[in-house]
Amino acid sequence: MDIVDRVLLTEEEIQQRVQELGSQISKDYADKTVALLCILKGGLMFLTDLSKHITAPVTFDFIAISSYGHSTQSSGVVRITKDLEESIEGKHVLIVEDIIDTGLTLSYLIRNLQSRNPASIKICTLLDKPANRTVDIPVDYVGFDVPNEFLVGYGLDFQELYRNIPYVFILKPELYTHNSDSA
Numbered sequence: 001m002d003i004v005d006r007v008l009l010t011e012e013e014i015q016q017r018v019q020e021l022g023s024q025i026s027k028d029y030a031d032k033t034v035a036l037l038c039i040l041k042g043g044l045m046f047l048t049d050l051s052k053h054i055t056a057p058v059t060f061d062f063i064a065i066s067s068y069g070h071s072t073q074s075s076g077v078v079r080i081t082k083d084l085e086e087s088i089e090g091k092h093v094l095i096v097e098d099i100i101d102t103g104l105t106l107s108y109l110i111r112n113l114q115s116r117n118p119a120s121i122k123i124c125t126l127l128d129k130p131a132n133r134t135v136d137i138p139v140d141y142v143g144f145d146v147p148n149e150f151l152v153g154y155g156l157d158f159q160e161l162y163r164n165i166p167y168v169f170i171l172k173p174e175l176y177t178h179n180s181d182s183a
């Protein structure tokens with residue numbers, strides 16, 4: 001596609017790794033029900049594929065958060081724009097996220113969720129950018145460590161676009177500069 005500068009992870013690589021993560025999670029939660037908590041919108045692709053490979057019983061719930069401000073840099077000041085529908089009290093929560101960058105978003109979210117008294121909280125992220133981490137958060141399952149570049153595809157967006165593309169890629173640089181006033 002003419003928007004792709006470089007493909008970082010192919011569809012096959014992602015699907016293979018997602019299957020491995022699903023197997024690991026199935027073992028770790030063998031005797032439990034997993035309350036999958038998807039962070040919208042980026043975690044959606046990952047949630048649907050991952051959950052197919054989990055053999056333990058699972059439930060789905062969704063939370064949407066947004067950072068204050070418009071910068072591409074995370075401010076750490078986040079607000080819940082759509083809350084969970086179910087209580088997580090006494091449940092084994094597994095957060096499903098697309099990417100962890102600074103860690104500020106998840107650090108806020110975990111503090112918030114902990115106050116709701118779940119039995120446990122673990123984190124599963126498809127992508128991890130360890131270079132940018134500013135807060136230490138325990139990440140239990142990581143699909144891939146990725147370089148410090150802006151990535152799109154497989155849930156990740158640039159201006160809400162490209163989430164549906166089944167691989168992870170780096171956009172052509174000209175799209176960042178010429179696209180700001182397009183509809």
Ligand code: IMP
Pocket residue numbers: 042074076097098099100101102103104105106149150151152156157158
């Ligand atoms: P953090 O608070 O810095 O960890 O921000 C994590 C959030 O920023 C992710 O859930 C994504 O929504 C977004 N994000 C971070 N890096 C990227 C990227 O490379 N492409 C698209 N979104 C990103």
Ligand code: MG
Pocket residue numbers: 039040041042043098099
């Ligand atoms: Mg996100």
